[in-house]
Each structure stands twice: as C-alpha cells, then as structure tokens.
Amino acid sequence: MLNSQDKKALQVKGEDCFILAECFFDRPFKRPDYLFNQRGKSAGSAHLQRNIIKFNATLFKHNQDEFINQVVAHEVAHLIVYQLYGKVRPHGREWQDVMCNVFNCPATTTHSLDISKVIGKQFSYLCLCRTHQLTIRRHNKVLKGAKYLCTRCKGVLKPNSHLDNGP
Ligand SMILES: [Zn+2]
Ligand SMILES: [Zn+2]
Numbered sequence: 833m834l835n836s837q838d839k840k841a842l843q844v845k846g847e848d849c850f851i852l853a854e855c856f857f858d859r860p861f862k863r864p865d866y867l868f869n870q871r872g873k874s875a876g877s878a879h880l881q882r883n884i885i886k887f888n889a890t891l892f893k894h895n896q897d898e899f900i901n902q903v904v905a906h907e908v909a910h911l912i913v914y915q916l917y918g919k920v921r922p923h924g925r926e927w928q929d930v931m932c933n934v935f936n937c938p939a940t941t942t943h944s945l946d947i948s949k950v951i952g953k954q955f956s957y958l959c960l961c962r963t964h965q966l967t968i969r970r971h972n973k974v975l976k977g978a979k980y981l982c983t984r985c986k987g988v989l990k991p992n993s994h995l996d997n998g999p
Pocket of ligand 2: 959960961962982983984985986987
C-alpha cells in the first residue's frame, strides 16, 4: 500500500500533466480518478471510458523516479488523446505527439522498471533453443508432472539446475 504522501506525489504529477495539456491545447480536460491497485508487471493503466488511471503501488515503491518522470505522463497522455480524438490506436501518432510535444517525454511504450518485487521467485528452465523463466506456480506443476513446451522449438522445458536451487 502507498502512504498518502506517495499518492499525493503521483496525483500532483498527474495534475501537472493536465495543466500542461490544457495550456497546449487551450481547452479543459476532465480529471480522472487515481487508483493504486494496478497488479502484475504493468506500471499503470489508463481506463478511457471510466476515466481512471491505475498505478502499481509495488512497482512505484521501487521505481519512484521512473514513475514521476515517465509513467504518469504515459497514462495521462492516453486520457488526453481519448478526450481529444476518441478511440484511436493506443500508442499511435496522437499519443506519441502528446508525449513528445506536450510532456517533452520520450514516447516509449516499454519501461525499464525493476519488476523483481512483483514477479516473485523465478525458476530457470531450458528447452532446445533458450532459457525460460517459470513462475513458482508453473514450477510446482512441473514437479507434479506437468510438461511445458517451448513455443518456438516445441522442446519440453527441463529444469536448468545450474542456475537455481531447483531439483
Ligand atoms: Zn500505454
Ligand atoms: Zn525452445
């Protein structure tokens, strides 16, 4: 969970972005509700029709600079684009223009956040062509007899016992 100071920092940054957009486009934009329950590996998400931005509290704690410098602008840009143009490609031309011209941010769609805290322990497996990282849930299924195939080489994944303390 985030404390109120963390939530405030994200909301203030979001408001900064909206004010920049209002100056740039010379029109008002409806403010979203901010939620802090984004799950999984995503830093955040923008829910266009509901006008909600969700942030990943766990990722924020370990990547505060990236959130303040990039993630907030990324999600706000989705809502700005939706209010301006309706439904268009999520990271298309319109979104890229808002990121570059209004927020002065790189229009990257991937982030380089430290996600180790949200993915849990990974188990290294080998097929015929590369290594795979399996979650503990899948790893336990393998121990009970499940077989996973590599989508590329169709080889059965086998525990790579050199890289972890697996069986
Ligand atoms: Zn996006
Ligand atoms: Zn393979």
